[in-house]
Amino acid sequence: MHETTSMGLGHAVALLAAMVVAATLFRRFGLGAVLGYxxxxxxxxxxxxxxxxxxxSVLHVAEFGVVMFLFIIGLEMRPARLWSLRKEIFGLGAVQVLACALLLTGIALLAGLAWYAALIAGFGFALSSTAIVMQLLQERNENTEPGGQRVVSILLFEDLAIVPLLALVAVLAGAYGSAVETGYPIWMTIGLAIAAVALVYVAGRWIVNPFFRLLARYGGREVMTMGALFVVLGAAYAMNLGGLSMAMGAFLAGVLLSESTFRHQLEADVEPFRGLLLGLFFLSVGMSLDLRVVVADWAWVLGGLAAFMTAKMVAVYAVARIRQKHGEGLLRAALMGEGGEFAFVLYSTAFAAGLFDARTAAILSAVVILSMALTPLRVMLADRLRPNEALSPDDADGVDRAKDLRERVLIIGFGRFAQVVSQPLLARDVDVSIIDTDVEMIQAAGNFGFKVFYGDGSRLDVLRASGAENAETVLVCVDKPEVADRIVELVKAEFPLTKLFVRAFDRGHSLRLVEAGVEYQLRETFESALVFGHQVLIDLGFSDEEARETIEDVRRRDEERFTLQLSGGLQAGRSLMRGNIATPRPAPYVKPRREGRALNEEAAEALEDEDEREKAGA
Incomplete structure (x- = not known):
């Protein structure tokens, strides 16, 4: 064996370089940062x-990334919201863990492990990776979706389950291994866990808010940051002393502070540390894979990986299908088909207690690490296999498919944009037909007096059924530019006499729509942003006339730039944009003021000419 060397500045540079390069490359190719790390x-x-x-040595530090991640998740979870998930946490979570553990234990028994070792191997792999699953949910923006909330609930139960599982190892060690003399009795372990939870609850409810008020009044920004880290790590340490996971302590602290006035400040202070340390955690997990074990026992490692991962995915899917649809079950199985961080804790404790030999512990750890590394790939495959399980219009009350519609105006897509657009038309008694593909939105719109039909405007048969051929104007108000482009292409090809008014996503989309020949297009945020800017100028002390002149100047410049871009591409007309880069002397903004700054060289030359004239006059 080679001797380990202490970590130095060179190692830190190497770690950061590896994280930066890996995250960038893997995100570039759509594989996600986790797999890159x-x-x-x-x-x-x-x-x-x-x-x-x-x-x-890296892993011990990087584990705090998981701690801070769970703290931030807790900040987003109000106590009432957490209470509403109690059935999922203690019901769904318990069912999934037990189902997975029993199936995995059976496989371990078939592999030749003693029943007590097989039990620990099964329960260890039954606990999923909180860090990987939560990171992937956040990257996909699904952590607040109903399906994502169910996954979070299961992960919370798994965090709680580590306490009785460690107690189980201690009991088995006394009978079949070498009991650790320093271990606490079971009643004391449970008592310490309850005391730790009570301590964090009391501190979060009655101490932390006054503590932060004091820091906000007398301390600086750096003191607030130190206070935030103190709260997170203090809660984690208290839970660790009680035998619970540090992540659970941080999560509980976050929940208790979720209604605090300092919630956003805490989140902003902790977030940079969370991102860095969590990336370091995934990096250290990859470093922990011992390729010598994989090579020496490749058949056991690969066979164990295939058997454990497949069995767990089957169990997770089966539990999910009790109440949820196929798509959610498939995604949950992909997300939670790996072993997790707690498996390392459980397996190392079992090895130290004599329930595992060194070879078994090494093989099981390698299986867990490889299963974690495959999680992003499993999720990508699940996304390809998942069907579109949106609520069917045939199964929903008050939802009719578009058929034989013949109104003057057809509105495609009825989100926030279209809802506002419809108001002046309805105010003038213009006959409109409305179609959308969101069944829940259609039902909600019915409660506000709108009749919206179910129909996908990117399909020619639906456009015909919706009356696009006979409509005077079609308003394309969908929020996805590629869908809008498809609708424009169909209408132009099949119904060339129908006028097209289209909601554009951005400037590039506007240019494509003009080239496609639509009658009118509007960037969805352009006019509202101008109105917003006008009001800001008024509030800053400019007169209403000055504000109007300024907004009209911005509008004129934007139109000129857009015209240039139609022939010269997106980079054309850059000189017409104003920026905030400081120049030696500000360019004229709106007479008689000179507070604005122009990027074009002509303004700078005009100022120089003016200076020369002033000198000549002097």
């Missing part, structure tokens, strides 16, 4: 290049 960790770890030969 794991791959980079494997590359620079002791099994490959050996840049870092002691991944455990």
């Amino acid at each position: 794991l791959a980079a960790g494997l590359l620079i770890g002791p099994s490959a290049l050996g840049v870092v030969d002691d991944p455990q």
Whole structure:
């Protein structure tokens, strides 16, 4: 064995370089940052290049990334919201963990492990990776969706389950292994856990808010940041002393502070540390994979990986299908088909207690790490296989398909934009037909006096059924530019006499729509942004006339730039944009003021000419 070296500045530079390069490359190719960190960790770890030969030292620090991640998740979870999930946490979570553990234990028994070792192996792999699953949910913006909330609930139960599982290891060690003399009795372990939860609850409810008010009044920004870290790490430490997971302590602290007036400040202070340390955690997991074990026992490692991962995905899917649809079950199985961080804790404790031998512990740890590394790939495959399970219009009350509609105006897409657009038309008694594909929105619109038909405007048969051929004007108000482009293409090709008014996503989309020949297009935020800017100028002390002149100047410049871009591309007309880069002397803005700054060279030359004239006059 080679000796481990202490971590130095060179190691820190190597770790940061690996994280930056891996995250950028893997996101560029749509594989996600998590897989990039794991791959980079494997590359620079002791099994490959050996840049870092002691991944455990990195892992001990990086675990705080998981802690801070759970704290931020807790800040988003109000106590009432958490209470509403109690059935999912203790019901769904318990069912999934037990189902997975029983199936995995059976496989471990077939592999030849003793029943107590098989039980620990099964329960260890039954606990999913909180860090990986939560990170992927956040990247997909699904952590607040109903399906994502169910996944979070299961993960919370798994965090709680580590306490009885560690107690189980202690009991089994006394009978079949070498009991640890320093271990607490079970009643004391449970008592310490309850005391730790009570301590965090009391502190979060009655101490932390006054504490932060004091810091906000007498301390600086850096003191507030230190206070935030103190709260997170203090809660994690209290839970750790009680035998619970540090992540659970941080999560509970976040929940208790979710209604605090300092919630946003805390989140902003902790977020930079969370991102860096969480990336470091994934990196250290990749470094922990011992390729020598994989090579020496490749059949056991790959066979165990395939058997454990498949069995767990089957169990997770089966539990999900009790109440949820196929698509959610498939995604949950992909997200939670791996072992997690707690498996390392459980397996190392079992090894220290004599319930595992070194080879078994190494093989099981390798299986867990490889399963974690495959999580992003499983999710990508699940996304390809998942069907579109939006609520069917045939199964929803008050929803009719578009058929034989013949109104003067057809509105495609009835989101916030179209809802406002419809008001002046309805005020003048213009006959309109409205279609959309969101069944829940259609039902909600019916409660406000709108008759919206179900129909996909990007399909020619639906356009015909919706009366696009006979309509005077079609308003394309969908929020996805590629869908809008498809609708424009169909209407122009099949109904060339119908006028097209289209909601544009951005400037590039506007240019495409003009080139496609639509009668009118409007960037969805342009006019509202001008009205907003007009009001800001008024509030800053400019007169209403000055504000109007300024807004008209902005509008004129934008129109000129847009015209130039139609022939010269997006980079054309850049000189017509104003920026905030400081110049030696500000360019004229609106007479008689000179507060604005222009980017074009002509304004700078005009100022120089003016200076020369002033000098000549003097």
